[in-house]
Every structure is written in C-alpha cells, then in structure tokens.
C-alpha cells in the first residue's frame with residue numbers, strides 16, 4: 001500500500017520532490033525549539049497549487065494525514081509530524097514567487113512559501129513597507145505566518161498578520177482549490193472564509209497564496225531605549241506615547257533586568273547602554289512620513305514630559321541606523337539566549353493593559369514563592385499587552401529535569417492567572433500540539449465545541465494536521 005501511494009505522489013511531483021530517505025527527511029522532522037521530533041512516510045515539496053491539490057486528493061483517497069510546513073520556526077510543534085511514521089509533511093518552500101505588486105491598490109500577491117524577509121525586501125525595492133516583522137523573518141514563510149496569525153514587533157501600528165491579509169488561495173481537505181485572492185478592503189458577502197483559515201494552523205486547509213496590504217515606506221525612524229522602575233510607570237509611558245505620537249508610535253517593547261542578564265550571559269557584546277541595569281528597559285520606535293527633524297523633536301519632547309512626570313529615569317536615543325539596529329538585536333536576541341541556556345517553560349500570553357500590572361505582580365510573587373530561585377524571563381510586545389512570560393530553572397539546575405517535574409503545575413499557575421485577568425493563553429504563537437490541552441481547558445466549553453464543529457465540517461476525514469489545535 002505504502003509503495004503504491006508513494007508511486008502516486010512521485011507521479012504528481014516527480015521523484016526528486018518526494019523525500020523518503022532518513023538523510024533527506026531529517027531536517028523537516030524536528031521543531032525549532034527541539035521539543036518535538038516526529039517521523040514521516042515522506043516529505044513532499046510541491047511547486048504549485050495544482051500539485052498541492054493533487055497531493056491532498058491522493059492523501060484523502062489513501063486516508064493519509066498531511067502536516068503542512070513552512071519555515072518550521074513555530075514555537076508550538078504545529079508543523080512537526082507525530083511519531084507514527086504514517087503522516088506526510090507538505091513543505092511549501094518551492095512555492096516562493098511574488099506574483100504581483102499592485103502599486104495603485106497597495107497590495108502584494110505571493111505564494112505561501114515566500115520567506116518573510118524576502119517579501120519585506122521586495123516591497124521595499126518598489127518603495128513600499130510590508131510591516132510584518134519578527135525575529136524569525138529570515139526563515140519563516142508567509143503561509144506559516146498566516147496559518148499562525150503571527151504578531152511580531154509592528155502589531156501596535158499595523159496589526160497582526162490577519163489585519164494585513166486581504167485575500168487567500170486555499171486547498172481544502174477534499175483537494176479543491178478555493179480562489180479567494182481578492183485585494184478588497186471591503187467584502188461583506190456572508191461568512192468570512194479568509195478569517196477562518198488564518199490562524200487555523202493547517203487544520204482546516206492549506207494556504208497556497210495570499211494578497212496582503214502594503215504601506216508607504218516611512219522616511220524617518222527614531223529608536224530609543226528608556227529605563228523605567230516598575231510596570232505601572234512603563235504602562236503610563238506607553239499611554240503617554242500613544243496620546244502624543246498617535247500613529248507614529250510603531251514599536252513599544254519591554255525587557256526586564258533578568259531577560260537582559262540572560263542576553264549578556266550568552267551574547268556578551270549585547271550590553272545594555274542604559275546605566276545601572278534598570279528593572280525595565282523599554283525599546284520605543286517612532287516612524288514618520290514627514291521630516292527627520294519633526295519626529296526627533298516630538299520624541300525628545302515626549303521623553304522630557306515622561307521624565308518630569310516620573311515615568312522614566314534615563315534614555316538613550318540611537319544616533320544612527322546601526323545603533324538603532326543594535327537596540328532591536330538586543331530585544332530579538334532574548335529568544336536566542338533562552339534557547340542557548342536550555343529548555344524553559346514558555347508562556348506567550350496576553351492580558352488587557354489595565355490588568356497587566358496586577359498580572360505581573362501576583363504571578364511573579366506566586367512563582368517565586370512556589371519555585372524559589374527560578375528566573376522569570378519576562379519580555380514582550382508590551383504595546384499589545386503581549387508578554388513572553390517564560391520560566392527558566394534556577395542557575396545550575398538541570399533544565400530537562402526541572403521541566404519534567406514542574407511543567408504542568410507552572411503552566412496551570414500562569415494560565416490560571418491569565419484567565420483571572422481576562423487574557424489569552426496564546427497571544428501570537430498559536431496552539432499546535434503544545435497547547436492542545438491548555439486550549440481545551442481555557443478556551444471555554446462552548447467556544448471549544450464550536451471549533452470542533454468547524455473542524456468536522458471542513459475536514460471530516462481528519463487528514464489535515466490532526467491532533468493540533470483541537471482533537472476531534
């Protein structure tokens with residue numbers, strides 16, 4: 001049976017694009033965090049939408065499950081197959097063409113396997129900003145960004161991937177091609193199918209192409225690092241910037257003392273230019289379409305007001321692009337420093353800004369009381385109420401052993417606090433296999449049942465990424 005099925009796939013894709021040997025498939029079977037390793041009957045590399053549709057039809061006929069995969073940088077194991085060796089991985093990296101930039105409609109139309117950074121660069125070469133930006137942009141792909149509804153550092157001004165998307169092309173679980181590639185900003189024709197597939201992590205359909213929004217490139221950007229003493233003054237600072245800079249505020253990232261200490265341990269060149277290691281370091285970016293001078297004056301005047309109002313104690317404004325980039329690298333390297341330190345317990349959570357202070361104070365207190373010596377690596381897109389509230393074991397304690405013993409109770413403690421504050425247990429990383437149980441416990445019974453109903457309706461055979469997001 002397996003060989004007949006593989007022959008059929010080879011007839012669709014050509015022999016070179018059906019990978020089956022261990023040497024060829026291994027790079028596709030372990031997730032970025034090295035938390036999950038699976039097996040696959042084959043790794044498939046289609047080059048166009050018709051091939052994807054033909055693969056899905058062949059899999060449906062043979063009742064073989066498909067795990068869609070982009071750059072495999074997701075944090076929740078969504079793109080990693082299970083251990084059965086009976087699933088196929090469908091990686092879209094060969095579908096990497098920008099189909100069109102429509103300058104008057106300010107849209108870009110592209111295939112799902114385009115690398116995010118390549119899309120940013122292509123847009124910039126034609127004078128546009130493609131605002132989606134995240135630490136993995138050199139390897140994650142647009143299809144994966146859409147499937148996870150990725151966030152990143154520009155959400156505050158431009159929204160998340162969902163907000164940037166106008167149209168999709170999707171291969172359904174039956175192998176039909178839905179062409180929803182309309183670059184429309186208004187379309188009220190019933191149920192929003194596009195929004196159903198965005199964020200569905202490959203469980204409802206396979207995204208093969210998209211039309212996304214473009215924006216004018218800003219002509220000047222100013223980046224600053226600001227020292228704050230506590231979370232209340234950090235939020236007051238955010239509110240001040242929102243009020244005074246309005247849409248010019250494009251970044252507001254928070255890093256705690258402990259996060260930056262971990263950075264310096266693994267990347268000693270990444271020293272915080274602010275004096276005396278403040279409890280909180282905030283990276284703020286303003287972008288403008290007027291003059292350099294205009295935004296610089298605005299930034300200085302807001303900082304002055306914040307200083308006089310006691311919201312901050314120190315600031316460093318980047319004087320050139322390379323210094324601004326070094327500030328952003330400091331922020332982005334925290335994720336890499338954590339990976340270098342070893343496994344840690346990650347919580348990508350969001351709570352309303354009004355509840356953030358109480359969330360941090362109470363959760364910090366409970367965690368430190370119950371797990372003495374742990375390091376709370378708390379940083380994130382504070383402007384969106386999104387914290388990466390991660391727990392590393394005490395110095396010198398084996399990470400694997402710590403996680404094995406405490407993963408469940410630590411998650412439950414943090415998620416309980418999130419629920420108490422009216423938040424969400426996944427702000428931007430999705431659910432995958434990591435948070436399957438968490439979603440079931442915290443989404444609410446009615447919402448969880450509705451999700452299962454949708455999954456059963458669109459994929460009754462359960463062949464698209466089974467046991468990810470919801471189990472039916």
Ligand SMILES: Cc1cc2nc3c(=O)[nH]c(=O)nc-3n(C[C@H](O)[C@H](O)[C@H](O)COP(=O)(O)OP(=O)(O)OC[C@H]3O[C@@H](n4cnc5c(N)ncnc54)[C@H](O)[C@@H]3O)c2cc1C
Nearest residue numbers: 070071072073074078135141143144145147151152202207
């Ligand atoms: C250093 C680093 C920094 C990061 N920073 C951020 C951040 O700031 N914000 C953020 O949101 N995330 C961040 N991430 C997580 C990750 O990069 C994002 O989730 C990204 O969107 C995943 O894209 P990918 O192409 O790697 O998808 P993959 O990991 O390959 O897949 C993710 C999920 O999408 C599904 N999928 C992939 N392609 C398709 C498709 N074409 N059709 C249907 N389903 C598909 C997969 O089955 C899987 O469930 C970061 C990751 C790293 C390593």
